[in-house]
Each structure stands twice: as C-alpha cells, then as structure tokens.
Amino acid sequence: MEERDMNMTDEHLAQELRKSKGGKLGGKILSLLGGVVAIAGIILGGNIVLIIIGGVILGLGQMVQGKSKDKASQQTFEAIAPDIVSAAFENVQMNPTPHLLDAEDTNIPLPSHTHCSSSGYVRGMYRNLTTELCIVKLTDVDEFQREETGMWEKNEREVYTGQWLLCELNREFPTWLTIWPREGLDKLFSAKTIKTGNEVFDKRFNLSSDDEAAALRILTPGRIERILTLADSSFGKFSVNLNPDGRLYLAVHSGRGFFDIGKGRETLEQLRQRFARELSWFTDMIDAFRGV
Template sequence: MQEEQLEKMRLKAKNLEKVVVVLSVVMLLVYIAIGYLLATQENGIGTLSGMKAVIFIAEIIFVVAVVAVGTGLLLWLIIVKHAYDKFNLSFKSKYVQQVISSIEGFEKLQYVPKGGFTWDDVRNAAAVNSGDKRYYDSEDLLMGEYENIRFQISDVCTRKMVRMSKKNRVEEIFSGQMICLDQFDDTKRSNGHIQIFEKKFMSNMVGWKAENEIHTENEIFNSRFSVFAYDEHNAYYILTPQRIEKIMHFADVMNGQVSFVFRDEKLFVAVRRDSMFDASMDEPVSKQTKNIIEDAEFIQMAKEILIAS
C-alpha cells in the first residue's frame, strides 16, 4: 500500500470526524430548542414555582445533555469509527510491515493482529509482573528475522485485581511492548534467568525474581539497575562490559520503564511505550512513517544487546 493511499484514508476519517462534531453541535441546538418549547408549554414551568421550577429546569437540562452526548457518540460510532477502523487496519496489517521490510536486515516478516505472547510466555519470561491471567491481554504480534536473528514483538498489557475501600477494581501493572530475540550465542547460553530492572521502576513492574542479587564491576550500572540471577557465575559471564554499556544506552534511548531478561538462548526486553501499530488520525502518514522507522530501532538495539561480546 502506498503512503498516498493511506493518507487519503486518514484525511477521510479526519474530515468525517469534523462533520460529526458539526452535526453534534447542530443536534445540541435542536435539543435545546425542543427542551425550551417543552419547558414553556402550557403545562410546563409556568405552572411551577420555587424549588419545583428549579428541579424541572435541571431535569430538562440533564435530558438534553444526555441525549446530545448520546447522539454524538452514536454518530461517531456509525460514521467516524468505521472510517478509522478501515484506515487503522490497512496501517497495521499492510503498511507497518511494508515499511519495516524496506529497512535493511529485516526479512520473513509476518503480522498477526490478534496474535501475541501468551500469559504463560510473559510469566515464564519474568520481564514484567504477569498479573492475573483473566485480565491479561496481548495483540499485534510481529514476527520475523533481523540480520538472521529471529524476533517476536507484541503489545502486552498485564493487570491485577486490587481491593480498595471495600471495593474490587482492576489495576494496570504494565502496558507496553515486549520483544523476544532468539538464537543466543551458543558459547554464552544463560543458565536460568538473568533479570535486569531499573531500580526506579522496580516496584511497578517486577513479578517474581531469581534468587541471587548480583553486582557488576560497573558502579554506574549498579546504581541504576538491579540484577537477579539463578546462576551467579553464569551471570557475570553473560554481563560483559560491552553488553552492560549497550543495556544502559538502550535504557537512555527508550527513556521509560525497561527490563531485560536473558534465559537460555533468548533475550526478552519489555518497554512501557505506545504501540507501534496503532495509527493516528491527527498526524500525517509521512510523520507516522518516521515513527515506524524509529520504532524499528527498538528491535535493532535489542539485537545489539543480544550479540554483544
């Protein structure tokens, strides 16, 4: 799909949104006029006095407001959402994959809109707190290879039930993207989990942790990250000075909640960030194309961590 085609679809959805706003304002004025006529009719407000008149006016205003908002939402769902969904589907299922495929090194890409990491995948990776299984969600799965390294990246949202003021409510733990890169260096296979969390975000996103907390020779890294490992000796072997520098650079670029887990021949990286797949009606497609290319750097930088010597 060409960028120009997608831009036409975006503009159509955006223009329809403007039409719905105008229609909603017109309908609001109509409802106000109807409300006024009802209030001033023979059996209306003229027959009331005091608090009864105030209550009657309040009821009229409330009904007008509810009907106006309901009409606006209905028009948006019928007119705008249909156009946006069509634009968004083309963006997600065709354009994102097309743009990433054009970047050197990416190949064998496959996009699965309803696919994602399973709850067990996230729990076993231990990069974020997996929360309650019944409230877990993952979608927009992109699979492929980058410079012969297999990867999967997907949106992930974990939640849990909490009790506050004698009421239960579902609370979000983590919402962002998780990537899994496969084929670790055969000579540097991770024995069990090596988990790396930024200290300032630990309380928000950490689930279960490996039994041994370790410290590297890099004091700057130690002050910023907490590391937990099943096998301490193996962890020191995996966390080379070069890899530590790449991990810190990655966290600097992402500028948000990040975590890293080495397990067997895999690297898992979780980042709290917006989806790379959802299209925006408010930004030109050309700008969103640049965003996709920047998002692809997420995969590229994670791969550099994986292969660091």
C-alpha cells in the first residue's frame, strides 16, 4: 500500500513538473511578446501607450513563469524534502521559528546589495549538533529615469542566491577564521591573506583570522586536504566561517536554494539524488570541522 501511495505521489509530482514546463514556456512567450511591443513603441517615436502595454505584458509573462515554478517547487519540497532531511538529521523541524541563522551576522564576504532575505528554513540534529539550513537571496535596487516617459522607476536585480547552513559545534575555539574563494582581482593583486603552506589551497582560497597561529592550528594539513576534496565536488563557490563560540557557517553560491527544481528538466529520481547529494556535501563539510 505504501509503495502504491509513493507511486501515486510520484505520478502527481511528475504531472506538476510537466505543468511547470508548460507554464514557463507560456510565460516566456508572453515576455517575448511584451518586449517586442515595447521596442516597437520606442521605434515609433516613443509611443508611450505601446511602451506601457509592452511593459505590462512583459511583467505578466515573468509573473506566470515565477508562479508556475514556485508551485512545482513547493509541492516537490513538501513531498521529497522531509524524507531526505530525516535521513541525515534527527528531530527535524520544517520552517522553525525563531531562526538561528542570520546571513549578515557572519564574517562571510557578500557582494554589494540593498536587501537580504532568507527562506526555506529547516532545522535538525546532525550527530547531536543543532543544525539549520536556509536559502539566502541578495538583491540590489537602483532608481533610473526612463528617457521616453521621464518617469522614475526602480530596477531590482538578484545578485546572489545560495544555500546556507549553520551548525553549532558545541565547543569553543581560540579564534575565528573565514575561508572564501580567491577571485580574479585577489589573484592579480595578491590580496593579503594568511598562507597555509598548501600551494593548491592558497591559490584557490583566501583565509582570514585575528590570530594567524591559532587559525593554522585549526587548519591542519589533513583538514585542508578534506576541504580541497570537497571543493572538487562542490556545486558552487563556497565560503566557511568558524566562530570562537563554535558556530560553523557554510555558504554555497549555487544560484539556487535547497530542494529547488531548477529548470525542471530532471526526473523525480534525479531530483532526489541531487537533493541528497547536496545535503551530503554540507554534512561532509561539518565532519571536516566537527573534530577540530
């Protein structure tokens, strides 16, 4: 009976994923049509009516795409996520309050942004350690004046979406340390960073702390190798922040959230495998620091 219910659930979810694809296609067509109408209005000497109509159609198309994906993502989350999380954590709580994880209360470097929001909170016990997951989104808003209409408008763009995890390691440390990716300018100008002596690690990551000697005692050669191994299997650029009070923050700039259906091209089994694989990556990183 249970297998039959699972098959029925999978069939229903597969239908929703197909609907999501159809909704996204319809939304794209509306968006394209809106863009064409708006451009036609500009070409025809700044026809305000056409420009406004085009903008409305474009906005409607984007709304249709967003709603279709959000609905399928939520249904997939409710049907798949609990089992996957329960396989790794005990005492799982979906959407717990108050939240423990605050993205802006860490030393993890973030891109310039106007707003920070978080969602999709999940809490549980990983090997008797309180752990919380969430999705972090950063947006930047700027105002501009349209030449055609003279009206001021706001442009909001997403600058960051990532999967974050907080794990309370239940012990204290002599210092804090932060690890984050070395970007192009960091390498070009040899930005000041603590050198570990591991050439591969030092080329790929920055390391900062207020106590270099203590940070290097934490980052033993074995632990550095484990981090590099996990870096090779990461699904996005990641950062680590370890606090003296034992809070460990992990942030992966993946461009999506936990249990996100993405473009909707994966089968349900592929989604299950990806969700489990991504969660396993985070727990493996916890294990790399848990025995510090």
